[in-house]
Amino acid sequence: MTFNFNKESKIYVAGHRGLVGSAILDLLKKRGYQNLIYREKEQLDLRRQAEVEAFFNKEKPEFLFIAAAKVGGILANKTYKAEFIYDNLAISSNLINSAYSCGVKKLINLGSSCIYPADAPQPLKEEYLLTGKPEKTNEPYAIAKIAGLKLCQFYNEQYGTDYLTLMPPNLYGLNDKFNLETSHFIPAILRKFALARALQDNNFIFIKKDLVLHPIGFGLDYNLDLTRIEKIEELLEKLGITREYIKLWGSGKPRREFLAVEDLADAMLYFMENVSFRDSGEFVNIGYQRDYTIAEAADIMKKITDYKGEIVFDETYPDGVFQKKLNTIKAERLGWKPKIKFEDGLQRLYSSVLKKIGEIMTTKEILEKYKTIVVYGMSTNPAKPANEVPHYMMARGYKIIPLNPMTEEIDGLKCYKSLKDIPDEIDILDVFRRSEDCLAVVEEAVERRNSRGDIKVIWLQLGIINNEAKKLAEENGIEFIQDKCIKIEYNINF
Numbered sequence: 001m002t003f004n005f006n007k008e009s010k011i012y013v014a015g016h017r018g019l020v021g022s023a024i025l026d027l028l029k030k031r032g033y034q035n036l037i038y039r040e041k042e043q044l045d046l047r048r049q050a051e052v053e054a055f056f057n058k059e060k061p062e063f064l065f066i067a068a069a070k071v072g073g074i075l076a077n078k079t080y081k082a083e084f085i086y087d088n089l090a091i092s093s094n095l096i097n098s099a100y101s102c103g104v105k106k107l108i109n110l111g112s113s114c115i116y117p118a119d120a121p122q123p124l125k126e127e128y129l130l131t132g133k134p135e136k137t138n139e140p141y142a143i144a145k146i147a148g149l150k151l152c153q154f155y156n157e158q159y160g161t162d163y164l165t166l167m168p169p170n171l172y173g174l175n176d177k178f179n180l181e182t183s184h185f186i187p188a189i190l191r192k193f194a195l196a197r198a199l200q201d202n203n204f205i206f207i208k209k210d211l212v213l214h215p216i217g218f219g220l221d222y223n224l225d226l227t228r229i230e231k232i233e234e235l236l237e238k239l240g241i242t243r244e245y246i247k248l249w250g251s252g253k254p255r256r257e258f259l260a261v262e263d264l265a266d267a268m269l270y271f272m273e274n275v276s277f278r279d280s281g282e283f284v285n286i287g288y289q290r291d292y293t294i295a296e297a298a299d300i301m302k303k304i305t306d307y308k309g310e311i312v313f314d315e316t317y318p319d320g321v322f323q324k325k326l327n328t329i330k331a332e333r334l335g336w337k338p339k340i341k342f343e344d345g346l347q348r349l350y351s352s353v354l355k356k357i358g359e360i361m362t363t364k365e366i367l368e369k370y371k372t373i374v375v376y377g378m379s380t381n382p383a384k385p386a387n388e389v390p391h392y393m394m395a396r397g398y399k400i401i402p403l404n405p406m407t408e409e410i411d412g413l414k415c416y417k418s419l420k421d422i423p424d425e426i427d428i429l430d431v432f433r434r435s436e437d438c439l440a441v442v443e444e445a446v447e448r449r450n451s452r453g454d455i456k457v458i459w460l461q462l463g464i465i466n467n468e469a470k471k472l473a474e475e476n477g478i479e480f481i482q483d484k485c486i487k488i489e490y491n492i493n494f
């Protein structure tokens with residue numbers, strides 16, 4: 001190895017919150033790399049050239065892993081064509097050119113098996129790239145990813161850099177997107193089978209937690225009614241999930257290769273540490289070495305979840321390319337092989353998903369645990385939920401403290417003007433506010449938590465999720481809950 005890549009090296013992981021980025025960050029930490037940098041998309045939008053250049057000039061990373069990209073399944077690729085080509089071109093160009101300008105010693109970039117020509121012979125050898133047209137359904141993404149790979153190649157050729165691209169197949173792992181409309185195949189079937197199994201067990205608490213945790217897609221998130229079992233069953237049926245059968249898209253016949261994301265992270269680190277593009281050529285396939293039909297993969301999932309119904313294939317949906325299998329001889333020759341067996345990886349993923357969903361506390365569980373609730377912006381208008389919900393809770397023995405700077409008293413309860421004025425210890429801050437305003441509320445709550453040690457939960461009753469507010473609350477040890485449904489009964493009983 002020519003570069004001094006060591007535990008103190010300054011390493012930038014671009015896209016660290018994503019499926020691949022989070023796996024590489026975890027692995028680097030586990031292996032003792034200490035000087036790691038990363039930025040949220042909200043802090044650094046990688047499509048903005050000036051911002052990316054300023055960031056590299058300031059931070060001067062020595063090594064770079066590129067895991068930032070706009071990624072999605074067939075439907076997302078078809079719907080957001082312009083975004084798929086523009087975002088991916090911009091992200092690759094900005095990162096690779098800034099890396100060169102700031103003297104990054106080495107970078108690992110990612111391609112994908114789906115950028116090979118649709119009619120290339122199988123298994124896909126590296127030399128088949130650009131010998132034909134990519135699959136129509138993901139053409140914008142493929143063109144942009146090929147451009148990223150070629151950027152690395154041409155910078156190496158013109159400037160003598162060492163930028164290497166790895167080509168993985170379909171990946172799976174916990175930090176994936178589980179939206180049933182836009183997700184990849186593995187998260188989609190895992191979620192469908194997990195929901196079907198819960199339905200089989202009449203475990204509606206699990207189903208509600210799942211539906212609240214991950215967006216569903218198909219416009220179904222907006223009118224989500226989790227108050228009635230029959231409505232939930234109806235919703236699941238629309239998604240092809242019933243006690244008797246699960247409906248999957250396509251014929252089930254196409255073959256796909258799946259790699260655990262932890263294996264890809266291992267390969268990225270291995271190639272960063274050990275392999276120069278001078279030995280490997282511009283890019284290397286990183287695969288699992290065998291593929292499965294969609295039907296076989298679904299069958300494994302069925303066994304893991306112990307779902308007793310049938311699997312039905314809906315052939316009105318497209319199949320995509322018939323086979324995508326990588327030839328991995330080059331990677332093996334360079335000393336890398338996958339370690340995680342497909343069945344074990346899926347089993348581990350299912351267990352992690354169950355654990356994550358199990359950890360969500362329902363409103364009911366939270367209310368049982370905490371008793372003093374400050375209602376921020378409690379309304380004087382009895383018909384508004386900002387008044388109705390607190391009264392419903394009061395009637396059930398919760399101690400309510402209204403917080404409203406506009407009035408002295410609401411329904412006999414003394415009203416406080418600011419969080420600072422409330423003397424009692426507070427468990428829950430219940431906020432009736434639009435989500436755009438809720439960051440200011442969370443900042444106030446964090447200030448109080450840091451000075452008085454109370455406020456354990458912020459329960460936001462209205463609006464779409466405000467990720468910045470959520471993050472700030474959670475970083476300060478405050479649980480952040482946001483209800484998708486403001487029906488009183490549901491709030492209290494779920």
Ligand SMILES: NC(=O)c1ccc[n+]([C@@H]2O[C@H](COP(=O)([O-])OP(=O)(O)OC[C@H]3O[C@@H](n4cnc5c(N)ncnc54)[C@H](OP(=O)(O)O)[C@@H]3O)[C@@H](O)[C@H]2O)c1
Pocket residue numbers: 014015016017018019020021040041042044045046047066067068069070071087091110111112113145168169170171172175176177184
């Ligand atoms: N997933 C697969 O099956 C698969 C297969 C083959 C190859 N790959 C390749 O692996 C790489 C990573 O994919 P992934 O599955 O990990 O995707 P992912 O989970 O969607 O993660 C992508 C990351 O990029 C970030 N990002 C997107 N646009 C950005 C922007 N404008 N500015 C800053 N950050 C931005 C996202 O930030 P937010 O978290 O804020 O959205 C996210 O952290 C991609 O190059 C992809 O082509 C993936």
